[in-house]
Amino acid sequence: MTSEFAVELRDVVKRFVTPEGNEIAAVDHVTMQIKNGEFFSMLGSSGCGKTTSLRMIAGFEWTTEGEVYIEGNPMGHTPPFQRKVNTVFQSYALFQHMTVFQNIAFGLEMEGAKEDEIKQRVGRALEMVQLTGMERRKPKQLSGGQQQRVAVARALVKTPDVLLLDEPLGALDLKLRKEMQLELKALQQQLGITFIYVTHDQEEALTMSDRIAVMSNGRVQQIGTPVEIYERPSNKFVADFIGESNFLDGQIKSLSKDEAQVFIPALNTELRGIPISQGLVKGEDVVVSIRPEKIRITEKNAKNDNFFKAKVTNTVYIGADTHVYTESQGVKIKVLEQNHISRLDTSSFYTVGQEVGLVLMPENTLVLKKV
Amino acid sequence: MLKRLRENKSAQGTLLALPTTFWMFILLIIPLILTAIVSFGKRSPDGNVIYTFSLDNYIRLIGISSDCPAGQTTCFNPLYVQILWRSLTLAFNSTVLVIMLAYPLAYFIARSHPNRRTTFLFMVLIPLWTNFVIRVYAWMMLLRKEGAINAVLGWVAHLLHINFVPLEMLYTPGAVLVGMVYEFLPFMILPIYTSLEKIDNSLYEAAADLGANPFRTFLRVTLPLSMPGVVAGTILVFIPVMGTFIVSDLLGGKQVILIGNLIQRQFLDARDPAFGSASSLILMVMTLIVTYFYTRKFGFGEEIVAA
Numbered sequence: 039m040t041s042e043f044a045v046e047l048r049d050v051v052k053r054f055v056t057p058e059g060n061e062i063a064a065v066d067h068v069t070m071q072i073k074n075g076e077f078f079s080m081l082g083s084s085g086c087g088k089t090t091s092l093r094m095i096a097g098f099e100w101t102t103e104g105e106v107y108i109e110g111n112p113m114g115h116t117p118p119f120q121r122k123v124n125t126v127f128q129s130y131a132l133f134q135h136m137t138v139f140q141n142i143a144f145g146l147e148m149e150g151a152k153e154d155e156i157k158q159r160v161g162r163a164l165e166m167v168q169l170t171g172m173e174r175r176k177p178k179q180l181s182g183g184q185q186q187r188v189a190v191a192r193a194l195v196k197t198p199d200v201l202l203l204d205e206p207l208g209a210l211d212l213k214l215r216k217e218m219q220l221e222l223k224a225l226q227q228q229l230g231i232t233f234i235y236v237t238h239d240q241e242e243a244l245t246m247s248d249r250i251a252v253m254s255n256g257r258v259q260q261i262g263t264p265v266e267i268y269e270r271p272s273n274k275f276v277a278d279f280i281g282e283s284n285f286l287d288g289q290i291k292s293l294s295k296d297e298a299q300v301f302i303p304a305l306n307t308e309l310r311g312i313p314i315s316q317g318l319v320k321g322e323d324v325v326v327s328i329r330p331e332k333i334r335i336t337e338k339n340a341k342n343d344n345f346f347k348a349k350v351t352n353t354v355y356i357g358a359d360t361h362v363y364t365e366s367q368g369v370k371i372k373v374l375e376q377n378h379i380s381r382l383d384t385s386s387f388y389t390v391g392q393e394v395g396l397v398l399m400p401e402n403t404l405v406l407k408k409v
Numbered sequence: 410m411l412k413r414l415r416e417n418k419s420a421q422g423t424l425l426a427l428p429t430t431f432w433m434f435i436l437l438i439i440p441l442i443l444t445a446i447v448s449f450g451k452r453s454p455d456g457n458v459i460y461t462f463s464l465d466n467y468i469r470l471i472g473i474s475s476d477c478p479a480g481q482t483t484c485f486n487p488l489y490v491q492i493l494w495r496s497l498t499l500a501f502n503s504t505v506l507v508i509m510l511a512y513p514l515a516y517f518i519a520r521s522h523p524n525r526r527t528t529f530l531f532m533v534l535i536p537l538w539t540n541f542v543i544r545v546y547a548w549m550m551l552l553r554k555e556g557a558i559n560a561v562l563g564w565v566a567h568l569l570h571i572n573f574v575p576l577e578m579l580y581t582p583g584a585v586l587v588g589m590v591y592e593f594l595p596f597m598i599l600p601i602y603t604s605l606e607k608i609d610n611s612l613y614e615a616a617a618d619l620g621a622n623p624f625r626t627f628l629r630v631t632l633p634l635s636m637p638g639v640v641a642g643t644i645l646v647f648i649p650v651m652g653t654f655i656v657s658d659l660l661g662g663k664q665v666i667l668i669g670n671l672i673q674r675q676f677l678d679a680r681d682p683a684f685g686s687a688s689s690l691i692l693m694v695m696t697l698i699v700t701y702f703y704t705r706k707f708g709f710g711e712e713i714v715a716a
Contacts, residue, residue: 118617131615135633145619
């Protein structure tokens with residue numbers, strides 16, 4: 039390994055011309071550094087630029103501006119067949135006219151590997167994805183999950199520096215998808231190969247990734263570990279996209295070194311002792327974000343900091359949790375309570391119209407820039 | 410009755426196939442049986458058929474002749490065998506040439522921008538709007554001694570101060586080949602295009618991703634996946650080329666007589682329907698044999714992907 043980063047995107051822009059003749063930037067000044075041996079995910083909804091970014095790493099698209107580096111080498115217009123990366127396609131893209139063995143052997147034949155070596159390596163790859171014995175089947179004779187494994191084996195048999203995966207589990211049913219998530223993660227750890235994984239499924243990204251790049255509108259919104267992205271989203275988009283959040287408009291009343299007091303006009307309440315990120319100034323309009331599971335429901339007359347009264351408008355029982363919908367002076371706030379007590383006794387639920395108190399724990403409350 | 414039909418899928422199928430079956434019976438099966446009966450007959454002196462059971466027509470076709478020099482009762486006359494062989498090789502050569510011309514064009518259309526594909530396919534079909542015979546006549550205009558091709562060549566030669574003798578192109582085997590290739594090209598382009606167009610772009614990307622350069626991608630992925638189109642096109646081209654007589658009649662003159670011409674002349678000029686019928690059946694059997702072996706090797710143009 040020559041470089042610290044397996045893959046690096048430096049200020050990459052990709053513009054397309056739409057059929058209507060407009061120019062759009064599918065990828066808009068994206069910079070990211072993916073470390074060797076890392077499981078890195080690009081997460082975002084469709085059209086956010088994640089797949090285009092992946093395709094530029096693979097070499098199927100060329101950058102309009104900026105540069106893609108693989109193992110420290112600028113890729114320029116290097117065609118895909120000369121890059122040491124391999125791709126697992128969303129549609130699997132298996133060769134239907136070849137058997138499983140021929141599919142996996144294809145990449146090795148292109149390298150000019152000898153017959154004995156091909157046999158041995160294909161055998162090992164099939165073992166790795168638990169498909170030994172399926173050599174002679176045609177792709178059409180396999181289930182979706184098995185086809186997916188063939189696609190993974192076909193890419194991994196080339197022992198690439200980096201494996202690119204474009205929503206590889208998208209076509210599988212939920213149960214199989216969860217199994218494959220864990221399997222892929224285990225495979226990545228066992229092989230120590232860098233995985234770059236594109237998905238729109240946040241749970242999938244959180245489950246598997248070492249780091250995640252959250253993307254939207256062709257831009258990177260935040261890069262961080264799953265915990266960082268969930269617990270410390272850097273803007274409103276990320277807080278909203280990953281998990282759920284309640285958002286309250288506020289204004290910074292006063293600032294100390296690492297804490298702020300924020301006035302929430304709609305609730306006529308001041309929140310104290312809230313940890314702040316950089317770049318905020320006194321008097322600035324901000325958004326306060328708090329996750330539903332990080333709000334505590336108390337007595338309506340409790341004496342607490344960061345406390346306000348609210349009225350329960352609905353409760354929804356969904357097994358592991360109960361969602362409590364409340365409203366306080368026209369502001370809707372969702373609270374999530376874990377059902378660690380039995381709910382068989384209906385009196386354990388809050389009733390609609392009941393007045394309660396809500397406490398926002400300052401360490402779990404975030405102040406985000408408006409925009 | 411109607412209710413029972415609604416539940417019976419196989420009865421529905423039979424009913425739907427009935428009109429076609431009826432017309433096929435009237436227009437194909439009956440004439441074929443009549444042809445077979447006539448083929449065992451004999452020519453009467455006034456050009457009618459005497460119905461007997463005689464293998465004379467078939468014996469004549471394979472070259473055993475009774476019309477011999479003095480002193481011999483039977484001798485070998487290779488005329489009809491030569492005609493059969495000429496038809497077979499011409500059909501083979503035409504089909505190969507058509508594939509070589511049609512494949513690159515179909516590939517080009519299939520890989521062009523979707524908006525333009527319709528235009529290109531439309532252009533492929535435009536010649537079919539003109540009558541088959543008129544299109545062959547157009548080639549006569551191009552190929553004859555005073556034709557367009559010789560005019561252009563003469564003009565170029567004149568510019569370069571080279572002495573030019575107009576080329577004899579019309580009424581040669583080459584002219585027939587050109588005509589056949591031209592007439593049947595669209596029937597090869599369309600099926601090849603269809604099978605190329607079905608290949609998902611991600612397969613090309615996957616091949617490149619696995620280290621195949623464009624040439625090897627073509628050999629290992631594109632070509633095998635487009636074979637159903639080539640097979641279908643071959644059947645659509647080979648069979649009509651075997652039987653067509655207009656192209657060889659107009660562009661080949663008396664030089665290039667094919668089995669189609671032979672059949673036509675037996676019915677019209679020679680007034681020997683019995684021998685004409687025997688020739689027709691021989692043509693059919695030959696075509697069936699070739700098609701049988703070909704499709705047994707390459708399939709019938711259906712997906713080569715076994716389910």
